[in-house]
Amino acid sequence: MSDDGKLVMMANQIGRFYEPQRQVEPVAAIATHLRKFWDPRMRAAIIAHLDHGGAGLDIPVREAVQRLKAGA
Amino acid sequence: MSLVTEIDYGTPASKASEEVTLTIDGRPVTVPAGTSIMRAAMDGGIQVPKLCATDSVDAFGSCRLCLVEIAGRAGTPASCTTPVAPGMVVSTQTERLKQIRKGVMELYISDHPLDCLTCAANGDCELQDMAGAVGLREVRYGYDGESHTRQEKDESNPYFTFDPSKCIVCSRCVRACEEVQGTFALTIQGRGFDSKVSPGAATDDFLSSECVSCGACVQACPTATLSEKSLIEIGQPEHSVVTTCAYCGVGCSFKAEMRGEELVRMVPWKDGKANRGHSCVKGRFAWGYANHKERILKPMIRERIDQPWREVSWEVAIDRVASEFKRLQAKHGRLAIGGITSSRCTNEETYLVQKLIRGGFGNNNVDTCARVCHSPTGFGLSQAFGTSAGTQDFDSVEQSDVIVVIGANPTDAHPVFASRMKKRLRAGAKLIVIDPRRTDLVRSAHIEADYHLPLRPGTNAAILNAMAHTIVTEGLTNEAFVREFCDRDAFEYWAEFVARPENSPETVGLLSGVSPEAIRGAARLYATGGNGAIYYGLGVTEHSQGTTAVMAIANLAMVTGNLGRKGVGVNPLRGQNNVQGSCDMGSFPHELTGYRHISDDAMRGTFEALWGRKLDAEPGLRIPNMFDAAIEGTFLGLYVQGEDILQSDPNTAHVVKALSAMECVVVQDLFLNETANYAHVFLPGSTFLEKDGTFTNAERRINRVRKVMTPKNGKADWEITLDIAKAMGFPMHYDHPSQIMDEIARMTPTFAGVSYDLLEKEGSVQWPCNEKAPHGTPVMHIGGFVRGKGNFLITEYIPTDERPGPRFPLLLTTGRILSQYNVGAQTRRTDNVVWHDEDVLEIHPHDAEQRGVRDGDWVRLQSRAGETSLRAQITDRVAPGVVYTTFHHPVTQANVITTDYSDWATNCPEYKVTAVQVSPSNGPSDWQREYGEQAEHSRRILKVAAE
């Protein structure tokens, strides 16, 4: 998916919900949300975006995408 | 087949639990205390003559036809207004009573036109029946006295006629309008012989009055005075079939009254558990679209969207769909195509479309229109409680003490439920409305909200947190409930979070524009006022924090213990008739039926075994993702059943770009909708009158839809999907939708007990319906949550990125109006347009004045996404800084303006907040003109004989 800006924004939105949660580990929760709700091409695109420096990704989201990559 | 006749018990049922036994005409009868003698008699099979009583409204006691004699009591009391008493001995037929009744009837008849043979109500007139019942043979007063027989008819309402010459002034209509509908449009003016029914002021007719055309008065009228125009035109029906309205998520049951295959009228069914005999203008009257001249009845194809359509046979059309989809998959991969199920189609049809996509297309690129409305409800409630649905039945509202309505406008969007809610409010329940706009509910006849919090669009989560802050910090937590039913750690974390100063009403007041006192007052009332019930709509979900707000609502209900019994709960008001059902049926790309994630190997395996196909374990594309992927070039084929994504989805320019980029768009619908302008294959759909199936309403109630006529297009929608499946090499075998439901029940634990046989027996049933709950589940989470312990999630308020600024200083929010339905494809093709023939922009007088805009002027509405023009309506219903419009008309294209910001969890679009500017304009914008031309061009049809 070429529109990386939009995916970054969407990923950060997810991140900002999970960041303050106390019952779950935010990074794991973000990664799980991406895995459960994003179709493979969207996940591939966000991983590729990370591989290109990951501009704009908030810190926990960046870590979550890293985990996604490791697990994918 | 025959007419479904319903017994009129004369007066409403008593809700008392204590029983009373009495004797009526020598027969012992036992009924609940408080029952009228009339109703008790009917219970015992004895019909007391009556005219002014009917069981939808309280007795009035004016006609004196229902008199009875009671042993030991003097006089002849009216049986409709006299309650039963233990040991009472009642006679309904004596010589004295006969004489009195004859006398009463003589008086009525002397002032009634005797044109029974040519009267529309002939055969269905209570006056006629009563004349027969009392044995009236002569009228001593003659017929030539002063009478009302030559009065002018009021034909102003497009659907019913008021013929005052036939009125017996029983006031059933007046009471129905007050008690059932809650509109108070009618009055009896004058006294004695001069008294007559009048809509509003003396100069008003029905159309110009407050009347909302619900039809309750027409139904209550015992004579031909108020009659459906369709009945007058066609004649009395000879059979009827019970079915379900196909408009909104209330899911009203109706009797479709027929003459052969011609629909005479739709009459709300008393035994319908969602509507209890009531209706609104849409379901009751707005069904004419089924025969509209613009309905398409033949399949059509074209190679390119700039070509005219060509009519073809079903075989050719289906073949085109399959060959194109196969070609696209061969060239671009398995994931290059997908489909959208319809929240307007039946459960069975929706199930088949997702089955076709998962099994036949081999991917999970399936989504549904719920994406753009209630997807945050599904996700939010499942996280909090463990189920993706509302907690109550509609009856529950009768036991609520405090009703909170958030981001919903039920009097327009869920009218029959609104009437039921208003009845409870008139009986004393308190009301809190949280809405940027002063909706009708805030102040209407005999109802005034105790609190209206007119928040800035986009601040729901903040307001809900501030209410929670008040409850937690003022010691109003229901400790016992939280301790017993909720996750303790989650509660502690959450309580610490909401207690923070940033969530205080004082801080939130500043950012939301609502007074802190009002927030505190509303929170206290909800927490301490008895049974508190929350009803919410798209004003909650259609935000970038839609899911967060749903969770915040769940938190409020848990912290106050307002769950798990009648009268309380968290209740999403669903938009379309089958939004709940389409979600239940596995329409979302990541889950199969019953909300089970596609990555669950064991569960997915059961479907693989049954369908004989390997299923993809990865989630597919959601609608907005499909558009993005189309523009990117990886998604090229789409099957859309019964949804107009072009008009209903946000950021129209983006949708146009996406659809134009696809190589095969297949639209299955009744009309050439806006999406069809970008389609290559058009498959004509069938209406709800032409097929069997089920719809599931907002209370999780599964209602039967029954076929009353042959599909004009030749096939029910489910049959079309079967044809595509077969052509795609994935044949499915069903002869009747009941077999599809059997498969759904077999594969879905929450539906395990559902079958057409059960629905036949019970009328309707609310899921979960299985071994544990063989008759369904009216109220959920009794004695514990489905997920185990209730889960408090932290719901931090995060302002949307869509913010007003110097260029776009106003906030636009959107909604709907009573007479129109969504994109208006159906209602615009009915006489409902007399109430709403264009979308207008509501703007506050201050904002209008600043811009030099006068009421009725054309204005340009601009956002970062686009611009459109429409007329302005100046009103203080909206706060300064906020403007509002509806999205029923394609010429307005409100979604040209809305952006593609969306909910964080579900991508539900943020329709409810768009930063805009408003300026004077001369008329439609260039975009509207171009769009209009393109649409007209695209709708050309070459009329050739089908091959």
Ligand code: SF4
């Ligand atoms: S149609 Fe409904 S709103 Fe209109 S007068 Fe009759 S009962 Fe009242």
Ligand code: SF4
């Ligand atoms: S219009 Fe019908 S219901 Fe109303 S008062 Fe006249 S007869 Fe009765």
Ligand code: SF4
């Ligand atoms: S309230 Fe909804 S379901 Fe009921 S008649 Fe009106 S549109 Fe139909």
Ligand code: FES
């Ligand atoms: S029916 Fe009882 S007084 Fe009219």
